[in-house]
Amino acid sequence: MRRVKVxxxxxxxxxKTSFISKISEIPVVSTEKSLTDETxxxxxxxxxxxxxxRITIDEDLVLYIFGTPGQERFSxxxxxxxxxxxxxxxxxxxxxxxxxxxGRRYLAFFLPKLKIPCIIAANKQDLPNALKPDEISTLxxxxxxxxxxxxxxxxxxxxxKVLLRLFETIDELGIVGDYTNEN
Amino acid sequence: MELAGNIKDFxxxxxxxxxxxxKRTGRLRLFLESAIGKFEGSIYFVDGNITSVMAHDKKGxxxxxxxxxxxxxxxxxxxxxxxxxxxxxxxxxxxLLEASGRxxxxxxxxxxxxxxxxxxxxxxxxxxxxxxFDSNQWAVIAMIDGEKxxxxxxxxxxxxxxxxxxxxxxxxxxxxIKRVAVKQVxxxxxxxxxxxxxxxxxxxxxFKGL
Numbered sequence: 001m002r003r004v005k006v007x008x009x010x011x012x013x014x015x016k017t018s019f020i021s022k023i024s025e026i027p028v029v030s031t032e033k034s035l036t037d038e039t040x041x042x043x044x045x046x047x048x049x050x051x052x053x054r055i056t057i058d059e060d061l062v063l064y065i066f067g068t069p070g071q072e073r074f075s076x077x078x079x080x081x082x083x084x085x086x087x088x089x090x091x092x093x094x095x096x097x098x099x100x101x102x103g104r105r106y107l108a109f110f111l112p113k114l115k116i117p118c119i120i121a122a123n124k125q126d127l128p129n130a131l132k133p134d135e136i137s138t139l140x141x142x143x144x145x146x147x148x149x150x151x152x153x154x155x156x157x158x159x160x161k162v163l164l165r166l167f168e169t170i171d172e173l174g175i176v177g178d179y180t181n182e183n
Numbered sequence: 184m185e186l187a188g189n190i191k192d193f194x195x196x197x198x199x200x201x202x203x204x205x206k207r208t209g210r211l212r213l214f215l216e217s218a219i220g221k222f223e224g225s226i227y228f229v230d231g232n233i234t235s236v237m238a239h240d241k242k243g244x245x246x247x248x249x250x251x252x253x254x255x256x257x258x259x260x261x262x263x264x265x266x267x268x269x270x271x272x273x274x275x276x277x278x279l280l281e282a283s284g285r286x287x288x289x290x291x292x293x294x295x296x297x298x299x300x301x302x303x304x305x306x307x308x309x310x311x312x313x314x315x316f317d318s319n320q321w322a323v324i325a326m327i328d329g330e331k332x333x334x335x336x337x338x339x340x341x342x343x344x345x346x347x348x349x350x351x352x353x354x355x356x357x358x359x360i361k362r363v364a365v366k367q368v369x370x371x372x373x374x375x376x377x378x379x380x381x382x383x384x385x386x387x388x389x390f391k392g393l
Contacts, residue, residue, distance in 0.1 A: 002382055057389045061382050086383075135257060138214045138221050164390035171383045 002061050005084050006166065008051070009068040009110060010091035011102035015123040015153035016067040017051050019091055022159045024053025024065065082110060087166045088118040091153065092140075094130035100139045107142065117169040121151040121162045186260035190215070195251045196282050198258060199226065199233065203275050206231035209263050213238070215256030217249075218299040218337040218344035224250045227266045233278060234269045240341070243270040244278070251282045252289055252345045289345055292352045299337065299344065303351065303360040304329035314357060323350045324359070332366050 008016045021028045028051050051067030066081050090106050093099035103120070111118060122136050131139070133148035140148070149165055152158045186198070190213075193201075198211065208231075213224040215238075224238030224246065238246040271278065305327055316324065319342070326336045337347040354360045 004382065004386065055389075057382075057385055061385055063386060131259075132257070135214045138223055160390050160393050164387065167383055167386045167390065171387060 003064055004086055005064045006087050007066050007082055007085040008089045009106050011099045014091040014093045014099050016091050018153040019159055020051045020053040020065050020067050022156045026054050028053050082114055087170050088116055089121050091121045091123050094122045094124050095127050100136055103140055117173050118146055119162055119166045120148040122148050123151050123153050125150040126152045190256050202228050203231040210261045211258055213258045215253035217253045218334040232275050233271050235267050249343045292348045296348050296351055299334035300332045300366045302332050302363045302366055303327055304363045306359050309359055320350055329363050
C-alpha cells in the first residue's frame with residue numbers, strides 16, 4: 001500500500017479544516033479545541049494538533065491529507081506534520097488582508113524547508129469582497145510559478161480542482177526528495 | 184457604490200479626481216506593474232484630499248508619480264480606512280497638475296523609446312564627448328553594455344520607469360547611446376516533465392474522474 005501525503009496549511013480561520021472535510025471520504029479526524037480568547041469572535045473552535053482526511057484512490061494507493069494548526073502558538077506541530085509531504089496547499093481568506101499577509105509567514109516557513117510543489121487556495125471567493133487571485137499573488141509576494149487558484153472550501157468541486165492542480169504540478173515538476181512511503 | 188477596476192479603464196489621475204470631487208475618505212489600494220516589476224501601492228484620501236501615498240519603496244509625491252506611471256494593474260477603494268502619517272502637503276490641484284504634466288511628457292518620451300525591452304549601447308566615440316552628466320545619468324551609463332534592456336537596468340537601479348526613460352531620452356538626444364536591438368521577452372519554457380510517475384498519474388485521473 002502506497003500512502004501519499006499532502007499538507008494543508010495557512011493562517012487561522014482560512015479554511016483548512018473545511019478544505020479537508022469537503023474532500024475526505026472519512027469524517028475528518030480533527031483535534032479541535034474551543035477557543036477561550038479574543039479569537040473566538042472569528043470562530044468557535046481551532047485546530048490544535050492536526051486535521052486528518054483520507055481518500056482511497058485504489059486498493060494500493062491512498063491519499064492522506066494533513067492540516068496544520070492555524071494559530072502560531074500551536075506551531076510546534078508544523079515540523080512534525082510536514083515530514084514526507086509530496087505537495088503543499090496554503091489556504092488564505094481572500095476577504096481578509098491580514099490573512100493574506102499572514103500567508104507569507106506560512107510560505108516562508110514551509111517552502112524553503114520542504115521544497116515541494118505548492119498551490120495557494122484563495123478561499124471565500126464566493127464572497128463579494130474577495131480579492132482576485134492575481135491581487136493575492138501580489139500581496140503574498142510569491143514567484144509567479146506558484147499558482148493562486150480561486151477556491152470555496154465549502155464546495156467539493158472547488159477543493160477537487162485545487163488538489164488536481166497540485167498533483168498536475170507534482171507530475172510536471174517531478175517528485176522532490178525521497179518520500180516514497182510504501183509498505 | 185464600490186470603486187474598483189482596472190487602470191486601463193480609468194487612470195489613477197481620473198480616479199483621484201473622482202475621489203476628490205466626491206470628498207471621500209479612505210484608501211485606494213493598488214496592485215500595479217511597470218518596468219520595475221509588480222508592486223503594491225496605497226493612496227489615502229481625507230475628505231477627497233490626498234494626504235499620504237506609499238508605493239514600492241517610495242513615499243509621498245514620488246510614490247504618487249510611480250503609481251500614475253504604472254503600465255497595468257487594478258485598484259480598489261476602501262472607505263474610511265485608517266490614515267497613516269501625512270506625507271503629501273501639496274494641494275490636490277497642484278498634485279494632479281504635476282502628475283498630468285509628467286504623464287504627457289512620458290507619452291512624448293515613449294514615442295522615442297516605445298518599449299523598455301530595447302537594448303542600447305554607448306556610442307563608439309563616447310569617450311570624446313565633452314558633456315557633464317548628473318549622478319543618475321552616470322548610474323545609467325555605467326549599466327549600458329549593449330546587452331541589458333532598459334527594463335533590466337531600471338530594475339537593477341530601482342529607478343522608476345519615468346526617470347529611466349527620461350535619462351535614456353536625454354542620452355539619445357546628445358548621441359551618446361544608440362539603439363542595438365529589441366529583446367524579445369521569453370516566457371519561461373515549461374520544464375520537461377521528468378519521469379512519468381504512475382501513482383501520481385493515478386491520483387490525477389482519480390480527481391479528473393470525480
